[in-house]
Amino acid sequence: MRIWRLQELGDPAERLELVEEDPPVAGPGEVLIDVEAVGLAFPDVLQCRGEYQVRTGPGFTPGGESCGTVAALGDDVTGVEIGCRVVFLGSGGLAEQVTHPAAEVFAVPDGVSATTAAAIPINYCTTLYALRDRAGLHEGETLLVTGAAGGTGTAAIQLAQATGARTIAIAGGSTKVDLLHDLGADVVIDHNDQPDWVDAVREASGGGVDVAYDPVGGDTFHQVRRCMGWDGRLLVIGFVAGIPEVKTNHALLKSYSIVGVHWGASLGRFPESLGEQMGTLLSMAAEGTVDPPLYPPYAFEDAATALQDLADRTTHGKVVVTL
Known part of the structure; x- marks a missing residue:
């Protein structure tokens, strides 16, 4: 073998x-x-x-x-x-x-x-836990996704769409941008062409997003926090670009929450949740609602x-x- x-x-x-x-x-x-x-x-x-x-x-x-x-x-x-x-x-x-x-x-x-x-398991279970259980994303809200053409990012786009939320996707390069358009993201911003994309997100969201899904970290995190709307939820998914230092005064001034998402650790506390999540997602895959690119x-x-x-x-x- x-x-x-x-x-x-x-x-x-x-x-x-x-x-x-x-x-x-x-x-x-x-x-x-x-x-x-x-x-x-x-x-x-x-x-x-x-x-x-x-x-x-x-x-x-x-x-x-x-x-x-x-x-x-x-x-x-x-x-x-x-x-x-x-x-x-x-x-x-x-x-x-x-x-x-x-x-x-x-x-x-x-x-x-x-x-x-x-x-499905890691990207979609992580994202289901993040959007449903940690952020409480619901129909009509706006979700910002960084690293949107990656595995977790595309999962976030699809699960947000299934919830009825509007999506703003950040990615770099024409191939990734085309993928996100094909997925049906409502707004797609190429950070290679527009490295300072905060104003574009604010305009597209009417002043700030309800939920942000950030698997990138680093300097990107600081752009994300500037995009947050009042009472928003900024989901910390990962640190591909490094671990940022958080300016908590900004969260206070705009009254948004910085929410950690450690799906793996959640399974240790609630092991039965994996079966529920996988059952939900496999059923969505059979229906075509979930179709990982x-x-x-x-x-x-x-x-x-x-x-x-x-x-x-x-x-x-x-x-x-x-x-």
Whole structure:
């Protein structure tokens, strides 16, 4: 069986190696899965570099979202059948076969492809938690999305549209801008052409946005906070461009909230929420309401390149590896 292993901490293209190992065997309560598609995200890159809050080291296998077909059942497994296509969360997906607790896999509805299913868990669950549970976004409100052509950004556009909210999307370059127009974003701003886009957002939102979804951080965060409307909610999703220092006096003057979104930690406190979120999102995928835009999928043999391209921010949409 082939599996990607991290040889030492560093950039994926330099430190990941495709190796041969004995296939895993499903233990009690587990299923053996033939992997068909693996979703990749920026935390995979950080884990390869040793820069994520969950520490890793040599032997680590990236890939936290996977879809495949159940090939074998361990003892005491109920509710899952051989031949069932399932999607699941958990590092180590970049392998031809994996084992996983049967209680933590989710059946993929008919008509939903393996690549679509593998693109949903992290980006869409994070975004559903952010917009619904943390921000309380509702119909008629305006949502600002930075890094809008990325995996989480496109998820935010689609879920906001399903809520009936208006969307303002920030991205860089004609390819990403075209993608966002195709997704139906109400306003799209190319930050390459308009690096100081605060006034444009204020004008498009009638003075300020109700909710901002910021996975970028860094200097972008400071532009975002200047776009906030009265009683707005600024969602802190991530820090691709670095961790900004927050000027709390500005939040006081405009009476907006800065809201942390740590979806992974929320699962530790409310583990039952994952099943509800996945059920909701897979049903939306079956209906066509959720349809993750995919960067052209990478072959399994090119997984290290896929992660490096993600690190270098040359991709758009969701990055998926297929087997």
